[in-house]
Amino acid sequence: MEPFKFGCIVADEHYCERPSLEKEVRRYVAGGQNLVIQGERRRGKSSLVVKSVRGIRGMGLLYVDLLGITSAADFCRRVADGMSELDRSRSFLQKTAALLASLRPLVVIDRDTGLPAISIDSRSASDPSSILTVMNMIAAHARERRICVVFDEFQDILDIPDSKRVLSELRGKIQFMADTSFVFLGSVRNQMSEIFAHPKSPFFKSALEISIGEMSDESFVKFILARFTAAKRVADADFVRKLIADLDGVPGDIQELCDALWSVTEAGDCVNDANLDAAYRHIFAHEGSSYETYIRLLTRHQRKILGALAAVGGKHVSSNDFLDASGCHNASSVKKALLRLDALGHIYQLRGEWKFASPFFCEWLRRKMV
Numbered sequence: 001m002e003p004f005k006f007g008c009i010v011a012d013e014h015y016c017e018r019p020s021l022e023k024e025v026r027r028y029v030a031g032g033q034n035l036v037i038q039g040e041r042r043r044g045k046s047s048l049v050v051k052s053v054r055g056i057r058g059m060g061l062l063y064v065d066l067l068g069i070t071s072a073a074d075f076c077r078r079v080a081d082g083m084s085e086l087d088r089s090r091s092f093l094q095k096t097a098a099l100l101a102s103l104r105p106l107v108v109i110d111r112d113t114g115l116p117a118i119s120i121d122s123r124s125a126s127d128p129s130s131i132l133t134v135m136n137m138i139a140a141h142a143r144e145r146r147i148c149v150v151f152d153e154f155q156d157i158l159d160i161p162d163s164k165r166v167l168s169e170l171r172g173k174i175q176f177m178a179d180t181s182f183v184f185l186g187s188v189r190n191q192m193s194e195i196f197a198h199p200k201s202p203f204f205k206s207a208l209e210i211s212i213g214e215m216s217d218e219s220f221v222k223f224i225l226a227r228f229t230a231a232k233r234v235a236d237a238d239f240v241r242k243l244i245a246d247l248d249g250v251p252g253d254i255q256e257l258c259d260a261l262w263s264v265t266e267a268g269d270c271v272n273d274a275n276l277d278a279a280y281r282h283i284f285a286h287e288g289s290s291y292e293t294y295i296r297l298l299t300r301h302q303r304k305i306l307g308a309l310a311a312v313g314g315k316h317v318s319s320n321d322f323l324d325a326s327g328c329h330n331a332s333s334v335k336k337a338l339l340r341l342d343a344l345g346h347i348y349q350l351r352g353e354w355k356f357a358s359p360f361f362c363e364w365l366r367r368k369m370v
């Protein structure tokens with residue numbers, strides 16, 4: 001079995017405990033408090049919430065992934081999927097179907113999993129008012145059992161037609177479900193702020209915010225060492241500490257690089273600096289073509305700015321070092337390119353420093369330049 005996992009929600013032996021954050025989430029969720037959890041990509045938001053809610057005795061988890069949602073009907077379908085995951089018992093699914101009667105639901109056997117599930121008719125659910133039907137269904141269940149509703153990638157709701165109406169229908173219902181905790185997870189800071197921090201948004205100040213930071217403490221070092229040991233690799237703590245620091249404590253990136261280190265070594269091998277080059281090449285073999293596409297879609301000027309960022313880092317983007325590396329001495333044009341690269345999702349700013357969204361893309365660029 002693979003010792004490291006990345007790009008998905010992790011649990012069990014792939015999950016390193018985050019006791020104080022888990023405790024905080026559990027306390028608020030158990031008390032019916034709504035939460036908004038924002039953070040940059042791959043920080044472990046989804047895994048943390050799923051793990052924390054599952055740890056509350058008697059609490060059901062209704063997990064609804066809104067990534068790439070396209071319409072109100074799609075929203076209803078995804079809630080129906082979440083309900084099927086919450087409880088597969090026939091009585092629960094039949095009750096859910098009865099509560100969704102106007103959306104013409106069916107209890108079917110899911111073709112992928114072979115398990116019973118609720119399916120709803122997209123045409124019947126196409127009007128934004130169908131959201132009310134779905135929310136009323138959740139409220140009816142929540143009167144009988146404790147449920148925490150998690151809306152993951154919540155900001156994607158802004159992209160559907162009629163999103164304003166959908167948001168206000170949702171908010172209208174949620175505010176009357178005082179005993180039920182809704183947890184909103186989002187990755188794109190600005191868009192999440194638009195929903196929760198904009199005075200004109202129906203969700204303005206409606207949920208308590210929790211931020212998720214890096215994972216770089218000793219318990220994560222021990223966790224990574226234990227995963228290497230389970231995979232019959234020998235690693236030393238200082239090497240792992242350095243690797244975690246180099247990747248800014250981002251657990252998704254760290255697990256990806258460790259997976260690559262595991263892939264390029266054999267049972268009994270030591271894992272150390274000497275394997276890093278092969279590990280990066282392993283990652284580039286999978287991701288290099290995407291990086292080439294990103295580069296092709298940039299202007300020459302943007303490429304140069306990105307190259308300078310890879311070469312000298314993004315702490316001082318108006319320094320002579322940076323301007324020399326980019327070959328552009330016009331500070332406002334540098335800033336414009338940085339903002340565009342940010343909008344494209346390639347870079348972001350953290351505590352005043354510009355950083356690559358993917359450290360592997362940064363390393364790939366660095367190697368291209370020599």
Ligand SMILES: Nc1ncnc2c1ncn2[C@@H]1O[C@H](COP(=O)(O)OP(=O)(O)OP(=O)(O)O)[C@@H](O)[C@H]1O
Nearest residue numbers: 006007008016041042043044045046047251252255
């Ligand atoms: N507690 C943890 N212990 C170990 N690894 C973790 C932990 N949390 C996250 N990871 C690593 O990070 C990856 C991404 O986790 P997760 O999907 O929970 O993060 P996220 O912040 O929700 O990401 P995204 O922004 O892409 O939705 C996981 O696949 C795993 O490799």
Ligand SMILES: [Mg+2]
Nearest residue numbers: 045046047152
């Ligand atoms: Mg997530």
